[in-house]
Amino acid sequence: MKWKQERLYPTQPYMVLDCGNFRQRVYVQGGISHFYTCLVQKGQRLRIVPDGCVDMLFIYGDGQMHSFAAGTTLTCREHDSCAGGELFGVRFLPGLQPAFLDVPPKDLLEKYVPLEQVLSGSQDWLREMAAARTFSDRIAVFLSHCREAEKRREKPFGKRELIQAVKQMVYESDGRIHISELQERTGYSKRYIHKVFIDDMGYSPKTFCKIIQFQRSLKYLNYGAPEKMTDAAVMLGYYDQSQFIRDFNRFAGTTPGRYLQMIRKARYTEKIVDTQYMPGTEDVRIESVDNRFLQFNRHTM
Numbered sequence: 001m002k003w004k005q006e007r008l009y010p011t012q013p014y015m016v017l018d019c020g021n022f023r024q025r026v027y028v029q030g031g032i033s034h035f036y037t038c039l040v041q042k043g044q045r046l047r048i049v050p051d052g053c054v055d056m057l058f059i060y061g062d063g064q065m066h067s068f069a070a071g072t073t074l075t076c077r078e079h080d081s082c083a084g085g086e087l088f089g090v091r092f093l094p095g096l097q098p099a100f101l102d103v104p105p106k107d108l109l110e111k112y113v114p115l116e117q118v119l120s121g122s123q124d125w126l127r128e129m130a131a132a133r134t135f136s137d138r139i140a141v142f143l144s145h146c147r148e149a150e151k152r153r154e155k156p157f158g159k160r161e162l163i164q165a166v167k168q169m170v171y172e173s174d175g176r177i178h179i180s181e182l183q184e185r186t187g188y189s190k191r192y193i194h195k196v197f198i199d200d201m202g203y204s205p206k207t208f209c210k211i212i213q214f215q216r217s218l219k220y221l222n223y224g225a226p227e228k229m230t231d232a233a234v235m236l237g238y239y240d241q242s243q244f245i246r247d248f249n250r251f252a253g254t255t256p257g258r259y260l261q262m263i264r265k266a267r268y269t270e271k272i273v274d275t276q277y278m279p280g281t282e283d284v285r286i287e288s289v290d291n292r293f294l295q296f297n298r299h300t301m
Contacts, residue, residue, distance in 0.1 A: 014047035042084030052094035061085020065130040067115035071108025076253035095167030099149035106202030175212030
């Protein structure tokens with residue numbers, strides 16, 4: 001896969017580097033970014049970078065399945081994988097909350113929570129997930145129950161509608177939208193947007209912008225070939241190279257230059273196997289918003 005300015009799907013590069021047999025199926029529809037699977041060792045420390053996402057994780061090992069809901073981190077951190085085995089993960093698009101979960105994103109911030117503690121509705125489908133043996137089967141089971149959960153979800157309104165619209169604008173602008181522009185497009189003050197966003201996400205819309213911008217920079221370094229970091233900084237929307245290095249180091253734990261050397265040495269792109277889309281899968285609407293906010297979103301690409 002070569003670099004191109006396509007719709008962003010967030011990545012966890014250290015997971016690719018640290019785990020074995022990494023495969024993914026890019027979905028980027030219905031609120032789901034992609035599905036992935038890899039092998040993890042028992043007690044392995046997994047390095048995680050900010051992505052603004054909620055992941056649902058299923059680890060198969062020792063004849064049983066362990067499942068977790070994982071929120072975004074705000075800095076590069078390590079998490080203990082606890083159980084070892086084959087990991088199957090579902091990464092939702094930045095800022096989106098799975099209909100399965102009965103907690104706001106802020107309650108998952110920098111946490112791994114057993115899925116049984118935060119699921120809404122019936123948990124019977126987890127037995128089907130435990131019985132699924134292949135990557136494709138696990139995707140099919142998950143999508144089937146995701147559709148059912150979406151049918152039961154109430155449509156967003158009020159504060160939740162506003163928050164979702166703000167998240168969408170940030171995501172579709174690659175984090176390059178200014179807070180003043182969010183104020184202009186929604187008709188709500190910067191102070192109010194800031195408050196309701198923190199109440200839901202646990203961090204500010206400005207931080208969310210920086211995380212999305214960082215994720216775009218990861219995609220560029222993973223699949224692009226910048227001759228100069230100054231050129232990369234400008235293309236990615238940073239004020240200058242210093243800001244690019246400072247933000248990247250905060251989120252990745254290393255500078256862009258060192259990161260680029262590391263992934264080239266490890267042959268990062270060769271460690272990922274991209275599988276094909278499942279035939280016959282239809283879109284699943286996640287966190288839909290009304291036309292009043294959708295019209296804002298059309299102008300943020």
